[in-house]
Amino acid sequence: MIIDSHQHVFWHGRNDQELIDDMAANRIDHSWLLTWEIPLDHDDKIYHSVLNPLHLRSDGTHAGIPLSDLIKAYEKNKKKFTIGYCPDPRLESAPELFEAAVKMFDVKICGEWKFRINFDDPCCLRLFEKAGELKCPVVLHLDVPWLSNPDGKREFQKNWFGGTIQNLDSALVACPNVNFIGHGPGFWRELSGDASESSVLYPNDRVTRGGGIQKLLEKHNNLFADLSAGSGLNAINRDKEYAKFFIENFSDRLLFGRDNYGSELIETINELELTKSAKENIFSINAMRLVKTNF
Secondary structure (H helix, E strand, O other): OOEEEEEOOOEOOEOHHHHHHHHHHOOOOEEEEOOEEOOHHHOOHHHHHHOOHHHEOOOOOEOEEOHHHHHHHHHHOOOOEEEEOOOOOOOOOHHHHHHHHHHHHOOOEEEEEOOOOEOOOHHHHHHHHHHHHOOOOEEEEOEOOEEEOOOOOEEEOOOOEEOOHHHHHHHHHHOOOOOEEEEOHHHHHHHOOOHHHOOOOOOOOOOOOOOHHHHHHHHOOOEEEEOOHHHHHHHHHOOHHHHHHHHHHOOOOEEOOOOOOOOHHHHHHHHOOOOHHHHHHHHHHHHHHHOOOOO
């Protein structure tokens, strides 16, 4: 059995039926559909080409991947999908909006959280605590606000989300009863102990042992991670020897996810020749531990 724990719908030029077809082609039994709410002040036109044109606002900004699109797909394929939702945490009503979505639409995941706010901002912690109260894991996208250039100076990254791994650590400490699932380039680059020195979002050199992700997983039992998107795939491919060690050691905390279409991650995981138990954990068991799935 395979559960895709990080997926979206009506994006990259494909509708909900085309997602179902792609799941069937890759023998994926179930997918978590996640929203991506884009506030007016967080919009960037570089994302527009992969999003649903129906949600372009009159001012030229894009609303992202709203809950309404997920519900449309879910209503037609309830056995294939579990729904996630995350409102803008800066809204005073964010915790109440999330709780309403859980009660009205059977939302089971708070995600995807993808905002230009530090994870440990008080407004975020309010939302996370509500998600924990409702037994919903939180899917976090991390993209760092700074990268070191070749001269060793910091360069600002305008499309940052969540802050730094230190902000993530702070949120994990503040919300010990909330299960968090890390994801994104800023998260997976921290697989290596020299991440702070790297000048690229997707480093391809060998991993230096003792990276920030390993330390956080050892420190916090409430941290999980999904292997989705180019960032998760790159983390595996940059150093397959270390990737096998890391995945085997943390197989009870890692989830399969794609954040797109295709079979590349499935093939890459299979190439690592992991133990049967590790593969079962990653492909389905961990997801089912975190979220009750309706097949």
